[in-house]
Amino acid sequence: MKKIVVGIMGPGNASPLEVQTARELGRCIASQGWILLTGGCNSGVMTAANQGAKEAGGLTLGILPDRDDRHLCPHVDIAIVTDMGSARNNINVLSSDVVVACGMGPGTASEIALALKAGKFVILLHLSRAGQEFFAQLAPEKAIAVDTPAAAVDRIREILANGNPK
Amino acid sequence: MKKIVVGIMGPGNASPLEVQTARELGRCIASQGWILLTGGCNSGVMTAANQGAKEAGGLTLGILPDRDDRHLCPHVDIAIVTDMGSARNNINVLSSDVVVACGMGPGTASEIALALKAGKFVILLHLSRAGQEFFAQLAPEKAIAVDTPAAAVDRIREILANGNPK
């Protein structure tokens, strides 16, 4: 039976607060028994999320943009090597039952937009007011801003249970 | 010698004003001797831009998401069939010397973000205030809001001449 996969998207160049949140998110996701999916590279939000998930005994999946695993985060268990650059962002979101964005950058913005295009729910953390407003305009029922990893996990549980947040 | 390609991105579900702007943009781009690139489907901004370009005697290129050309806009001269869904959005922007976004939706947002990720300039038309602010936060020097097709063409000319807008 297919396991549940939760994707954490976020910038390689992340602030200390975003890194801390990503690590906590990784821990929470693994604690729920969900597989963690990230872009797989060894930087910023990706590294922190994978580190957190492994601390909680989880399984980690990295979808790499490169043609080999030279930039692979050491906390990733299973590497998917795409050699597709940023086009792999679409695979990240299509393969995630729910997408969480932690922090912001052009790559992360593309993942949120691609997830919304595919009809996925996206949980948003550390997003500017303009960003929140913009994504709410794009998909008011699918883009969900929260303040903490615990709130993110609550929302993911609702989405997985109902296919729809309260 | 490689020809100049300008991409127009925009929603399939577009307002009458966005359609009118896209058609005028297509005419302007073709009048400059530039090739028009779109997502190739027969709806909204894509259809209008291709129609405008053909009215001005231009050459039109459509990068299709499907596995065949059943949704191809009839004003497209050359169809690239990707069978990659929204991952083809990255090809749209990488293949465009300059990207123009006309109107907004999740797919268009992903194209703007992917273009900024790749270091491309993006000219923005019919974008909400929140959207303008959001993309300015992402890439203040690359995301350029304008009001008219004529202003868009002026900016494209500057970018092609200098690699950098004034």
Added chain:
Amino acid sequence: MKKIVVGIMGPGNASPLEVQTARELGRCIASQGWILLTGGCNSGVMTAANQGAKEAGGLTLGILPDRDDRHLCPHVDIAIVTDMGSARNNINVLSSDVVVACGMGPGTASEIALALKAGKFVILLHLSRAGQEFFAQLAPEKAIAVDTPAAAVDRIREILANGNPK
């Protein structure tokens, strides 16, 4: 630490003998502690390999060509949803430490060729004499025909140990 992934490629429309071999291959691969990667669909060699791997308590990874998991083999634990059609064949081989082909069809042939293009070793089972000769012409040191799942596993072990078969 990244786990070892072995890919089994083969036709959805497979003969009973190919199905039997694929199931035995899946069992052998899982018994070694390697993760099994397939194209993820519920047919032929893919189903049989995943079934065998689960019988031996393994972990199974399916790289789907579709935009959702509607054709997913029920013996797949983790689904990667690519929405890329046959272009996902390149991901199949790039993500596999060693590729095994069991049986033949146009999709399988493309996977062997893409693996050889990427410099990967490919173990070949149930391949016609013309096929063996053709791939030996393409890459004499990388295309390795064997007769049994046990021989395939021996060769995979050699490749993983030495980066080069005897």
Added chain:
Amino acid sequence: MKKIVVGIMGPGNASPLEVQTARELGRCIASQGWILLTGGCNSGVMTAANQGAKEAGGLTLGILPDRDDRHLCPHVDIAIVTDMGSARNNINVLSSDVVVACGMGPGTASEIALALKAGKFVILLHLSRAGQEFFAQLAPEKAIAVDTPAAAVDRIREILANGNPK
């Protein structure tokens, strides 16, 4: 109205005879008013085919595997930048109304196989006896070996006229 696109696939590392054939094929295709599609790189069969097509006044399309156009053949008019490595081979064949393979290598073999998978006709030149036999086993009605560029063009015309060769 969509123009007819004929793809020439072949190795970057080609023999003088393959290069000569590719150049003549490019000339023949352009003389028919068909657009030439290649993998776009500046080597072997790709360069020769594009050179031939430009000599005959044709329009040339290059589908690049890289993230920019640094390896672009100078005889290519329109560059599609995919950043997808060998996965772009699937786009090459899906975008071609008919595929011609001139010479052989792992990349070319993958393109023939992907074309046959997609139900396309493939005209084969300079293919070994084992290769001819192998592809005839894969798709006897779709893989068509010929000896000269002129014979290739005759077959392409038949395919375009009937959707089926004699």
